[in-house]
Amino acid sequence: MILLGPDSGEACRLSVTPGQRERDRERPVQTGPVSPFGPVALTPTSFLGRASRISGDRIALVDGEVRRTYAELAERCERLAGGLAGLGVAPGDRVSVLAPNTGTSLEAHFGVPYAGAVLNALNTRLSAAELAWIVDHAGSRVLLVDVDLLELGRDVVARLDAPVRLVVCGGPEDDYEQLLAESPGLRVPVTDELSLLSLNYTSGTTGTPKGVMYSHRGAYLQALAMVAQTRLEARSVYLWTLPMFHCNGWCFPWAVTAAGATHVALRKVDPERIWEAVREEGVTSLCAAPTVLTSLAGSPSAAPAEPSIAVSTGGAPPSPALLERLASLNVDVTHLYGLTETYGPAALCDWKPEWDLLGGAEQARLKARQGVANLVSEPLRVLGEDDVDVPADGVTVGEVLLRGNNVMLGYYRDEAATAAADHEGWFRTGDVAVMHGDGYIELRDRSKDVIISGGENIASIEVEQALDSHPAVLESAVVAAPDEKWGETVAAFVVLRPGETATEQELVEHVRSRIARFKAPRQIHFGELPKTGTGKIQKFRLREQLRDAPGGPDGGAASR
Numbered sequence: 001m002i003l004l005g006p007d008s009g010e011a012c013r014l015s016v017t018p019g020q021r022e023r024d025r026e027r028p029v030q031t032g033p034v035s036p037f038g039p040v041a042l043t044p045t046s047f048l049g050r051a052s053r054i055s056g057d058r059i060a061l062v063d064g065e066v067r068r069t070y071a072e073l074a075e076r077c078e079r080l081a082g083g084l085a086g087l088g089v090a091p092g093d094r095v096s097v098l099a100p101n102t103g104t105s106l107e108a109h110f111g112v113p114y115a116g117a118v119l120n121a122l123n124t125r126l127s128a129a130e131l132a133w134i135v136d137h138a139g140s141r142v143l144l145v146d147v148d149l150l151e152l153g154r155d156v157v158a159r160l161d162a163p164v165r166l167v168v169c170g171g172p173e174d175d176y177e178q179l180l181a182e183s184p185g186l187r188v189p190v191t192d193e194l195s196l197l198s199l200n201y202t203s204g205t206t207g208t209p210k211g212v213m214y215s216h217r218g219a220y221l222q223a224l225a226m227v228a229q230t231r232l233e234a235r236s237v238y239l240w241t242l243p244m245f246h247c248n249g250w251c252f253p254w255a256v257t258a259a260g261a262t263h264v265a266l267r268k269v270d271p272e273r274i275w276e277a278v279r280e281e282g283v284t285s286l287c288a289a290p291t292v293l294t295s296l297a298g299s300p301s302a303a304p305a306e307p308s309i310a311v312s313t314g315g316a317p318p319s320p321a322l323l324e325r326l327a328s329l330n331v332d333v334t335h336l337y338g339l340t341e342t343y344g345p346a347a348l349c350d351w352k353p354e355w356d357l358l359g360g361a362e363q364a365r366l367k368a369r370q371g372v373a374n375l376v377s378e379p380l381r382v383l384g385e386d387d388v389d390v391p392a393d394g395v396t397v398g399e400v401l402l403r404g405n406n407v408m409l410g411y412y413r414d415e416a417a418t419a420a421a422d423h424e425g426w427f428r429t430g431d432v433a434v435m436h437g438d439g440y441i442e443l444r445d446r447s448k449d450v451i452i453s454g455g456e457n458i459a460s461i462e463v464e465q466a467l468d469s470h471p472a473v474l475e476s477a478v479v480a481a482p483d484e485k486w487g488e489t490v491a492a493f494v495v496l497r498p499g500e501t502a503t504e505q506e507l508v509e510h511v512r513s514r515i516a517r518f519k520a521p522r523q524i525h526f527g528e529l530p531k532t533g534t535g536k537i538q539k540f541r542l543r544e545q546l547r548d549a550p551g552g553p554d555g556g557a558a559s560r
Contacts, residue, residue, distance in 0.1 A: 041190045041191055041192060041193040041216065042193045042216060042221070043190040043193060043197070043216040043219075043220055044197070044216065044219045044220045044223050044251070044258075045113050045114060045216075046220075047223065047254050047257045047258035048070070048110050048257050049074065051070040051074070051257050051258075051260050052070045052071050052073070052074035054260070055070050055260040056069060056070050056071035057070075057071065058260065058262075059262050060263060061106060061263045062262060062281060063102055063103040063265040064265070068103070070260070073106075073107070073110075076107055076111070076180055077111040077114055078111070078185030078186060078187055079179075079180040079183045079184070079185055080107055080108070080112070080115075080179070080180060080183075081112070081114035081115035081185070081187060081188070082115075082184045082185055082186035083180055083182070084111070084112065084115040084117060084142060085115050085183075085186055086179075086182075087141075087142055087165055087167075088141065088165075089115055089117050089142055090116070090117075091115070091116030091117065091188055092116065092117070092118065092196075093117045093118070093140075093141045093142075094117065094118045094120050094138045094139055094140040094141065094199060095108070095112045095115075095119060095120065095141065095142045095143075095144065096120040096134075096135050096138060096143045096144070097112075097120065097121050097122060097144045097145075097245075098124060098131070098143060098146065098149050098153050098156070099124070099145065099146035099149065099169060100124055100146060100149075100243075100267045101240035101244055101265050101266050101267060102146060102169075102267060103265055104144065104146060104170075105121070105245075105253075106253055106263055106265070109121075109244070109248065109249075109254065110253075110257075113190075113197055113198075113216070114186060114187045115186060115188060116188035118138075118196050118197065118198060118199055119197065119198040119199070119248070120135070120138045120198065120199045120201075121244060121245040122135070122245055123201075124152075124243070124245060125456065125516050127515060127516050128152055128155035128156050128159060129514075130209075130515065130516065131152070131156045132155075132156045132159035132160055134201050134211075135156060135160060135164060136160055136161070136162065137201075137211060137412070137413065138199050138201075140164055141165065142164065142167060143156065143157060143165070144167045144169055144176065145166060145167070145168060145169065146170060147168060147169060147170035147171030147173070148170075148267070150168060150171070150173075153168075154166065167179060190216050192216075193216045193217035194215045195215065196213055196214070196409070197214045197215055197216045197218075197219050198213075198219070199212070199214075199412055200212045200214065200247055200248060200340050201340075202340050202457070203457035203458060203462075210411045210414055210417055211414070212340045212408045212411065212412070213408055213409040213410055213411070213412050214248065214343060214408065214409070217405060218343055218405050218406050218408075218409075219248065219251050219343060220254070221376040221405045222251040222343040222374075222376060223251045223254035223255040224255070224258065224376070225374045225375040225376045225377075225406070226251055226252060226255035226345070228375055229348055229374055229375060230255075230285060231285075231310055232258075232259035232285060233259055233260075233261065234259060234260040234261060235261070236256070236259055236262070236284050237262045237264060237281055237282050237283050237284050238252065238256045238283070238284070238285045239264045239266060239277050239278070239281070239286040240263065240264060240265050240266045240286075241266060241274060241286045242287035242288060242289075242455075246455075247338070247343060248344075249287075249344075250287060250336075250343070250344030251343055251344055252287065262281075264277055264281050264283060271296050271298075271301070272299060272300075272301050274286075274292075274296060274299075275296070275299060275301035275302065276301070278305055278309065283305075283309060284307055284309060284310065285310045285311075285312075286310075286311055286312075287311070287312045288312075288313055288455070289314070289315050289456075289487070290313055290315055290487050291453075291455060291485055291487055293311065293313060293318055293326060294322060294484070294485055295485075296326075296329075296331070297322060297326055297329065302329055303329070304328070304329050304330045305330045305331060306330065307330075308331070308332055309330065309332070310332050311326070311331055311332065311333045311334070312333075312334050312336050312345070312348075313334070313335060313336065314335070314337065314338065314344075314345065314455070315452040315455050318367075318368065319368075320360075320361055320364030320365065323363075323367055323368075324360050324364060333367060334348055334349060334367075335348065335349040335367055335371065336349075336370075336371075337371065337443070339429060341407060341408045341421070342406055342407055342408070342427070345374060346373065346374060346377045346380075346402050346406060347370055347371050347372055347377065347441065348370075348372070348374055349366065349367055349368075349369050349370065349371035349372075349440065350371055368442075369436070369440050369441070369442045370433065370440070370441050370442060370443055371440050371441065372439055372440055372441075373402075373404070374406070376404060376405050377402065377403075378403040379439075380400060380401070380402065380435075380441055381400070381402075381403075381426065382397075382398040382400055382401070382433050382434065382441060383398045383423070383426075384397075384398040385398070390434070391435070392435040392439065393435075394434050394435070394436045394437065394442070396434060397432050397433065397434055398432070398434075398435075399428060399429065399430065399431065399432060400429040400432070400433045400441060401423060401427065401428060401429065402426065402427045402429060403426045403427065407427050408427075432444045449461070449478075449479070451478075451479075451480040451488050451490055452480075452487060453480075453486045453487060453489050453490065454518070456518060458490060458519045460478040460479065460480075460490075462515060462519065463478045463490055463492065463511060463521065464476050464478050464492075466510070466511040466514040466515050466519075467492060467494060467510070467511060467521075469510075470502060470507060471497075472496050472497055472500035473495070473496060473497070473507070474497045474498075475494075475495045475529065476492055476494045476495070477492070477493045477529055477537045478490060478491070478492050478521065479493075479539050479542045479543050479546070480543070481522070482546070482547070483522075489522040489523075490520065490521045491521060491523050491525070491542075491546055492521035492523070492524045492525070493524075493526075493529055493542055494507065494524055494525070494526055495526075495527070495529060496526065504524040507524055508520050508524065525545075529542075530542070
């Protein structure tokens with residue numbers, strides 16, 4: 001397992017656990033013949049080279065009024081690599097990107113690794129303080145920032161101790177296009193397929209984000225799995241509703257390119273604009289959170305798509321009613337499951353032809369399950385408290401464990417967290433599920449208390465820390481509240497200090513001043529917190545309180 005040092009491109013080895021050493025001893029020594037013809041190191045950037053050779057004149061990218069062929073896209077990515085090298089970026093250095101779903105984001109997924117550098121795509125919804133922490137932890141040398149986020153990008157750079165070169169993309173100060181125009185092409189060959197390709201930061205479930213390390217090999221194989229299992233082909237038109245900063249867009253920047261399909265960029269997710277793109281560009285594929293699907297189904301512009309649209313969704317399962325409505329719009333939904341640590345979807349609800357004969361309600365129930373491992377993953381496991389796989393009875397719960405080429409190399413500069421996630425070579429997800437008799441898993445809960453709202457992961461501990469920093473707050477607990485539109489929203493339970501007062505809106509604004517606005521509670525309840533005899537807050541009772549409240553969650557005072 002490779003870990004890049006924080007200040008250089010040199011590689012150092014992560015320590016291995018005693019269990020890993022025992023497994024290594026048990027593995028047979030490979031004594032097969034060595035071929036003079038390979039193997040060749042796998043890298044997802046090779047897909048662009050292939051597309052430019054065989055489909056160079058086909059449209060690769062639609063970005064507003066801009067249309068570029070695969071030959072043009074390849075040339076620009078090579079020039080980006082040359083430009084980064086000209087700025088002093090060496091192989092192994094990190095390059096951060098703060099941009100919506102634009103041509104720049106797509107080019108960075110090829111141009112940054114072409115320079116031998118490591119891509120760090122940033123969540124555009126985070127605050128300047130949160131982004132600065134990530135850029136500093138990654139040790140980035142360059143920050144590419146879209147003109148629409150320039151003020152935020154400058155705020156990030158101003159908070160850093162180490163110098164970071166800011167490159168503006170678009171607008172009157174467009175450094176990016178000038179950089180490409182003045183740079184020669186460059187492609188640094190990949191010689192080690194297990195070397196670091198990208199760094200993707202989690203939502204910080206233990207207080208601070210973790211840098212998840214992706215390898216060239218893992219991204220290559222995950223991209224191929226997405227091509228096969230989401231039915232991408234050369235005639236596909238893929239609409240970018242899923243953020244490219246989220247697990248590198250589930251590896252779809254490379255998957256769509258591998259298929260020789262067309263990327264359609266979308267700066268902002270808007271249901272009217274999506275339906276417009278469906279009709280004007282002939283969109284055939286997209287990935288989206290359930291909340292996006294809800295907005296699509298309820299849009300005044302909604303009408304049966306022709307051709308049909310293959311949609312992949314993750315997070316909270318879409319409701320049967322939503323699935324039936326989408327089916328009437330000729331939208332075919334596949335439910336996926338994965339984490340940042342698994343390059344996006346490690347599992348999917350693989351549809352069986354015989355299920356076509358079932359009724360709509362039964363089909364929707366089956367589609368809501370998280371499913372089975374994708375083509376490049378090892379079979380999923382659900383492990384009980386006794387460290388024994390649970391029976392496939394659809395009732396007994398356990399923790400989901402994953403293994404395979406599309407599981408991360410480890411956490412960047414965090415050996416302790418990497419070791420904690422390891423169970424004899426299997427990745428501990430922290431997600432609780434049951435195993436059905438047909439081998440499909442279904443999630444029951446998330447032991448890490450992550451709230452998935454509109455496709456974004458929100459760590460409850462982060463919101464609690466923000467609330468607790470208010471002078472009137474004694475203690476707080478944050479849980480997920482069910483929500484028809486967003487899947488889940490943030491609900492907070494707060495105990496005030498004796499003699500102190502604070503309103504709901506006051507606390508919401510306090511949280512918004514410290515972390516990203518979308519993480520703020522949408523409802524705050526005041527009163528005592530249920531606890532165990534040892535003083536541990538019983539969050540399950542808070543969730544029950546929300547479910548049992550008349551009319552369900554009231555939505556609170558905050559707006560998104």
